[in-house]
Amino acid sequence: MTLSLLAELIVMPLIAFVVGLALVLMMRRVRARIERRIGPPLLQPVYDIVKLYAKRTQVSHGIMHDLAIVMLLGGITTSVCFLPVPGLEGLARQGDLLTLVYLMMVPMLGLALGVGSCANPNGSIGISRALTAMLAYDVPFVFVVIGLAVAYGTTSLPEIIAHQQSGGIATWGAAEMPLLAIAGFIAMHAMLGKEPFEIYVAPAEIATGPMAEMSGKYMGALFVMQSFQLYTIGALYVTMFLGGGENWLTFLMKLFAVVFVSVALTNVYGRYKTDKVIRFMWTWPTGIALAGLALVMMH
Amino acid sequence: MSENAGSRNPLQLRDQPETCRTADAEERSAWQRVIGRFADNCRARSLFVLHYCTGCGAIELPPTITSRFDMERVGVSPMVTPRQADILLITGYVALKTLKRVILSYEQMQAPKYVIGFGSCTINGGMYWNSYATIKQLDQYIPTDLFIAGCMPRPEAVQEVFLELMRMIDAGKANAWRDYYRNYDHYLANQQALFGPQWHTPTDIVAEAKHYGLMGPGTTGPHTRLLDQHAEWALDRIPEDYPERGENERSER
Structure with missing residues (x-):
């Protein structure tokens, strides 16, 4: 029992990493196709990460900067272990949706600690924007989570999946609670930090913000985090609204579909200003989520 | 169209022999060689470019990046800060004031790093050959791996020089950055x-x-x-x- 759990804790992040790399590749290829380019080769995400980790020199900005990377990768790999996938439950029975929501904030807080010790103004602006964005998208997201908890009477992810899989597509979260699904999608799209909510990366404006001072292995760790992040957020949406995965084939199909929609939307939008992001997130997705919550409670 | 220019001023360094880097025991071991070969291969296929575009050469880069020539096909993509970049692409003339910023940016980049001088201005001053305010040879101030001759070099030439640089990195020959430390x-x-x-x-x-x-x-x-x-x-x-x-x-x- 303990041994199989340990094995799962090793296998789940590995799977997440590999699938995440594929998602990164898809993201870049989709962007290229929309711009009528060919796009990067198959192994480009791997080359990038290996190249960054193989840098001969790197700049550390103190112990906090180093610890931040540990916190960031630790947070994101731990949250993967709480996310049940077909055949592997990991720690999903020990924690629940709320644990996961909490854990998914850890990487951003870690990044904030690390960037704080860099003394780069672009980094400071970037991280203040990142935390502002978090404040913006977490409000609708929390309402969505409450809605799910009320609807299913539980926050346990395996039970939520079991309930959704009991009656085919008709019992999927997205079919039963379409309003919450829409609000959840917008909130999760904002979590990915892509346009139109890309306020804290903004390469042309604040030089990638929190990443401005990251070099070599630090940047490599952020590339690893990006692939984990795409996987975690996509998989969480699939788990919450698209019935989880009956098997790996359907799970991966749903996962790639969700991330594909998000990535495709990204490429047709510009970037909102910071205050516009808050205003948008606190009106539309929050309003939709509240309406969805009301519907669920009346049911 | 491209020339290898680790060459320093011959008058100044005549008494110093052109030294080859000798590998230490750790580096000579087979395992290290395999790892190094793999790393060089990945380095060659993933190049982030910091465009230092104060000269007029910047105008040739959008076609190189976008759909007509699509640099990302070969793993070359633009980056915005020197910390994240591998290539410093100096397009066109470098004024004295600009050179200070170029050196600052170059020193912030993390090794292995590569410099490409873009256009005649970085090679011999180009049309600014008698200007008091521009430098004439970029490689006197920072080590330059490759130059692209021409005024202007077309995107085909830019692509060609990126491919040449990738061949050099893959073969472990793009070592101008070591020269900055060693000299x-x-x-x-x-x-x-x-x-x-x-x-x-x-x-x-x-x-x-x-x-x-x-x-x-x-x-x-x-x-x-x-x-x-x-x-x-x-x-x-x-x-x-x-x-x-x-x-x-x-x-x-």
Whole structure:
């Protein structure tokens, strides 16, 4: 029992990493196709990460900067272990949706600690924007989570999946609670930090913000985090609204579909200003989520 | 169209033999060779470019990046900060004022790093050959891996030079960045000739060379000794030599 759990804790992040790399590749290829380019080769995400980790020199900005990377990768790999996938439950029975929501904030807080010790103004602006964005998208997201908890009477992810899989597509979260699904999608799209909510990366404006001072292995760790992040957020949406995965084939199909929609939307939008992001997130997705919550409670 | 230019001013360094880097025992082991080969291969296929576009050459880069030529096909993509970049692409003429920023950006980049001089202006001054305000040879101030000749070089030429650089990296030959550490005194001499003896950057190249084992015969010299008197980062470690400056510096913080 303990041994199989340990094995799962090793296998789940590995799977997440590999699938995440594929998602990164898809993201870049989709962007290229929309711009009528060919796009990067198959192994480009791997080359990038290996190249960054193989840098001969790197700049550390103190112990906090180093610890931040540990916190960031630790947070994101731990949250993967709480996310049940077909055949592997990991720690999903020990924690629940709320644990996961909490854990998914850890990487951003870690990044904030690390960037704080860099003394780069672009980094400071970037991280203040990142935390502002978090404040913006977490409000609708929390309402969505409450809605799910009320609807299913539980926050346990395996039970939520079991309930959704009991009656085919008709019992999927997205079919039963379409309003919450829409609000959840917008909130999760904002979590990915892509346009139109890309306020804290903004390469042309604040030089990638929190990443401005990251070099070599630090940047490599952020590339690893990006692939984990795409996987975690996509998989969480699939788990919450698209019935989880009956098997790996359907799970991966749903996962790639969700991330594909998000990535495709990204490429047709510009970037909102910071205050516009808050205003948008606190009106539309929050309003939709509240309406969805009301519907669920009346049911 | 491209020339290999690790070449330094022959007059200045005639007494120093062109040294080959000797590999230490650790590097010679088979496992290290395999790892190094793999890393070089990945380095060649993933290049982030910092476009230093104050010259007119910038206009040739959008077609190189976008759908007509699509640099990302071969793993070359633009990056916005020197910390994340691998290639420093200097497009066109470099004014004296610009050169300071170029050197600052170059020193912030993390090794292995590569410099491409873009257009005639970086090779011999181009149409600014008799200008008092521009430098004539970029590789006197920072080590340059490749040049693209022409005014303007077309995107085909830019692509070709990226492919050539990838071949060099893959073969482990794009080592101009080591030259900056190994002959820092030479580059610093040329920089100080332009900017005066007080010239220094926030990056302590000599300390970096020591830390990463990249010291060479020309790392330190008469010009790096001048740094100890002027650079802020040096003031912390030599208060006994320059007590009054060290004290002032600390009280300001």
